[in-house]
Amino acid sequence: xxxxxxKPVANLPVTVTAKPDEIVPRPVAHPHKNLxxxxxxxxxxxxxxxxxxxVSQAWNDWALHLARSPGRQxxxxxxxxxxxxxxxxxxxxxxxxxxxxxxFAAKPHDHRFAHDAWDNPPFNLWxxxxxxxxxxxxxxxxxxxGLDPQDAERTRFQVxxxxxxxxxxxxxxxxxxxxxxxxxxxxxxxxxGASHFTEDVMQTLTQTHKPAPEGxxxxxxxxxxxxxxxxxxxxxxxxxxxxxxxxxxxEPVLFVPAWIMKYYILDLSPQNSMINYLVGQGFSVFxxxxxxxxxxxxxxxxxxxxxxxxxxxxxxxxxxxxxxxxHANGYCLGGTLLAITAATMARDGDDRLASVTLMAAQVDxxxxxxxxxxxxxxxxxxVEDMMWEQGYLDRPQMxxxxxxxxxxxxxxxxxxxxxxxGKDDLPTDxxxxxxxxxRMPARMHSEYLRGLFLENRLTAGRFAVExxxxxxxxxxxxxxxxxxxxxxxxPWKSVYKTQLFTDCDLTFVLTKGGHNGGILSEPGxxxxxFRIGHRAPGALYRGxxxxxxxxxxxxxxxxxxxxxxxxxxxxxxxxxxxxGNPDADLAPLCPAPGTYVHQx
Numbered sequence: 001x002x003x004x005x006x007k008p009v010a011n012l013p014v015t016v017t018a019k020p021d022e023i024v025p026r027p028v029a030h031p032h033k034n035l036x037x038x039x040x041x042x043x044x045x046x047x048x049x050x051x052x053x054x055v056s057q058a059w060n061d062w063a064l065h066l067a068r069s070p071g072r073q074x075x076x077x078x079x080x081x082x083x084x085x086x087x088x089x090x091x092x093x094x095x096x097x098x099x100x101x102x103x104f105a106a107k108p109h110d111h112r113f114a115h116d117a118w119d120n121p122p123f124n125l126w127x128x129x130x131x132x133x134x135x136x137x138x139x140x141x142x143x144x145x146g147l148d149p150q151d152a153e154r155t156r157f158q159v160x161x162x163x164x165x166x167x168x169x170x171x172x173x174x175x176x177x178x179x180x181x182x183x184x185x186x187x188x189x190x191x192x193g194a195s196h197f198t199e200d201v202m203q204t205l206t207q208t209h210k211p212a213p214e215g216x217x218x219x220x221x222x223x224x225x226x227x228x229x230x231x232x233x234x235x236x237x238x239x240x241x242x243x244x245x246x247x248x249x250x251e252p253v254l255f256v257p258a259w260i261m262k263y264y265i266l267d268l269s270p271q272n273s274m275i276n277y278l279v280g281q282g283f284s285v286f287x288x289x290x291x292x293x294x295x296x297x298x299x300x301x302x303x304x305x306x307x308x309x310x311x312x313x314x315x316x317x318x319x320x321x322x323x324x325x326x327h328a329n330g331y332c333l334g335g336t337l338l339a340i341t342a343a344t345m346a347r348d349g350d351d352r353l354a355s356v357t358l359m360a361a362q363v364d365x366x367x368x369x370x371x372x373x374x375x376x377x378x379x380x381x382x383v384e385d386m387m388w389e390q391g392y393l394d395r396p397q398m399x400x401x402x403x404x405x406x407x408x409x410x411x412x413x414x415x416x417x418x419x420x421x422g423k424d425d426l427p428t429d430x431x432x433x434x435x436x437x438x439r440m441p442a443r444m445h446s447e448y449l450r451g452l453f454l455e456n457r458l459t460a461g462r463f464a465v466e467x468x469x470x471x472x473x474x475x476x477x478x479x480x481x482x483x484x485x486x487x488x489x490x491p492w493k494s495v496y497k498t499q500l501f502t503d504c505d506l507t508f509v510l511t512k513g514g515h516n517g518g519i520l521s522e523p524g525x526x527x528x529x530f531r532i533g534h535r536a537p538g539a540l541y542r543g544x545x546x547x548x549x550x551x552x553x554x555x556x557x558x559x560x561x562x563x564x565x566x567x568x569x570x571x572x573x574x575x576x577x578x579x580g581n582p583d584a585d586l587a588p589l590c591p592a593p594g595t596y597v598h599q600x
Contacts, residue, residue, distance in 0.1 A: 037385045040381075041388060041390075044382050044385060050379070050382070051376075051381075054376055054378045054379045055154075055158065057151070058151040058154035059158075061148055061151040062144075062147060062151055062152065062155045065145075065146055065147040069144060072144055076136070079136055079139050079140075080136055083133075083135060083136055084132075087125075087128060087129060087132050089103075090103050090125075090128055094124055094125065095121060102124070103128065104131035104132055104134075106131060109486075111413065112167060112412070113127050117176030120176070123174070123175075123176045126168040130166075130168055134160075137163065141155045141156035150376075157370065157373050164411070164412055165412075167412065170415070170416060172190075172420055177416075177421070178416070178421060181420075181421050189422030190420065192422030193421065193422045194419070196418045196424065197419045210435060212432055212436075215427075216427055216429060216432040218264065218598065219591075219592075219597075222264055222267075222268055222269065222429055222432065223267045223268075223592070224267075224270065225241055225242075225267050225270070225273055225275050225279060225592065226591075227239045227240055227241035227287075227591070228240055228579045228588035228589070228590070229589045229592065229594040230316065230320065230579065231312070231580075231586055232594075232595075232596075234291065234297070235290065235309050235312075236288045236289060237291075237595065238286060238287070238288060238313050238317075239286065239287040239288075239289055239594060240284075240285075240286050240580065241275060241279050241284075241286070241287070242579070243284065243576050243577075244279050244280050245280070245281075245282040246576075247575060248283060248573065248574060248576060248577065249282055249283050249566070249567065249570045249571075249573060249574070250324055250570065250572040250574040251284075251325050251326065251354050251572075252285070252317055252321050252324065253284065253285045253326070253328075253566065254326050254327070255285070255286070255329050255334075256288055256328060256330040256331070256334040256335070257288060257330075257331050257332070257334045258331060258334045258335075259290040259305065259438065260332065260438060260440060261332070262289075262433060262438060262597055263289045263597065264433060264597060265331075265519075265520075266331065267287070267593070268433060268520065271522060272522045272525070274519070274559065275287060277523075277559055277563070278566075281567075283563075286313065286317055288310070288334075289593065289594050289596045290309070290438070290596065291599060292438045292439055292599035292600070293392055293439050294439070295392060297391075297392075297441050298391035298441055298442040298443060299441070299442075300441035300443060300444050302448060302451070303465070303466075306337060306341050306465070309337070310337060310338065311341065314352055319581050319584040319586055320577060320578065320581045320586060325351070325354035326353055326354060327353075327355045327357070327569065327570060328341075328353055328355070328357070329356075329357040330357070330358055330361055331359045331519065332359070332361055332489070333361070333448070335359055336361050336362060336458075338356060338361070339356070339358060339363045339458070339472060339475075340458065340463070343470040343471060343474055344465045344466075344470050346476060347470055347471070354477060354570065355478045355479065355480065356475065356478075356479045356480075357479070357480040357562075358480075358498060359482045360483060360487055360495060360518070361490060361495065362490045362494050362495055363497070363501060364458070364497045364500070365452055365453050365456045365458075365494070366456055366494075366497075367491060367493055368453065368490070368494055369489065369490070369494065375449060375453045377454070380446070383445075383446075384446050387440075387442035387445060387446065388442060392440055392442055392445075430516060430517075434516075458470075458472070459472065459497075472498075473502060473503050475504055476504055477504060478505040478506070479502060479504055479505070479507070480507045480509070480565055480566075481495065481496075481498050481499075481506060481508050482510075482518075482519065483495035483508070483510050483518075484511055484513045484515060484517070484518025484519065485511065486512075486513065486514045486518075487514055487515045487518065488514065488515065490515060492544075493544045496508065496544045496547065499535055499541060499542075500541050503537060505534075505535070505537045506534070506535045507532065507533070507534050507535075508532070508547070509530055509531065509558050509561070509562075510532075511528070511529070511558050512529050521557045521558055523556065523560060525557060529554060530553070530556070530557075530561075531551040531552065531554065532551065532554065532558065532561055533547060533551045
């Protein structure tokens, strides 16, 4: 990657509130401090963006509290003794041929030991020994009185990373599946795996972008819902989709995806495209396709994404479909941005929104899951220094963060399959999309990390837009909020707290799946279920666990419920709108999916 000229991103004004409505500019740093930043940026590249201070602080906090707690030490010694006795009893039974129940079980999401041969000696002993050590460390990193809960979680996370690295499933001599495959293939699997390893190393070193495999071409197989790009600026392209019905609902729908991903997660293959589904249901749909920022766009801010992004898209839609309100739908970070935009519009008397939908999007970050383990003052400063040097947070740096949260599956299981079993990655639409990553502009990502993740200003009444604080309670239009059961990026209870900070008519859906899979829940998808509930305007808040107990699971997809909800909020039909509006300088520029989606 070419060396870019460092940009003084940290010297830009940042909202630091002494009084709620006051903006205090951050003092300009002394030029000599750039030397410190350059050194920290170089260190950040070697550590993958992880602050060594944050790591050592967590371990010091844990160790010091354990050292002054003799009762806790005795408890852990007893736990170790109990686990050792369980292992001794199990090993004795297993080696003597008895059917002895296994004392330890892998966690529900851990599939490393699913092969039947892991239940045969000696592999069952290695498996149980690993799980026994994992069980002890889970107890050892429980919160101790006086220990910062975040430091306890950090130590647990770091121990899990180390244990995942040393798992017997990772080594050819201790993994029965690798041994069986090597015997069956005569070692050809290892040769094929070595080829895969060389290919991946070269791609990592050169940072080349893999071309989409055959059958997964963007615009032909993926992101292939017909439409036109009707507006473009340096930040985004606006896609208007071609109607499939004789008439459409009068009020259009605008999707605001996250800028951390390519938009076509919502328009994958035709059968699981949410866009294609809604267009087929008679809705007039628009989509924002964000640019993939470069170092020259390091100064893009959250305000740019709000004003020159969402509001500019609304302006264009109002010119194409005049005199109609817009149903806005935000996904992931796009939902957070949409909530900020909707609250600002409500504060300023802008009534162009008809409803707001938030999909796997957080407005409160106090319970943001394991991503919070990467956010403290030292860690944010470390990432800021790295972005200061290169102008953005690069694709591999974000990918490593998300992969480490589920390292046993996303890193080690894939490595075993690819390098030891010789299996090539089978492409699917979602894995192709997952590899089509984007960058994050330095200033915007810094504002996001500090203002939302680190300081949680939005729900604390300290998030200012154009010099004045906004409040989510000002949003009066109906809301539809979707969370997913196994989301490790936006945990469902965190998404659920949207109900705590709003007073409007709100429908909440909890659906099976993860951050992406739960949203891609098309009708006919096997094994899907969801829960749905309604909160009337001004109703009292009900906690997440009480809500869960009160709303039974329903089989199938939540999409029809959402289409019906949109239909009730948008009952009138109208003739097909024109594609763009040449009279308003919004003539179609090119067919969907446009040009920004192809940016590397």
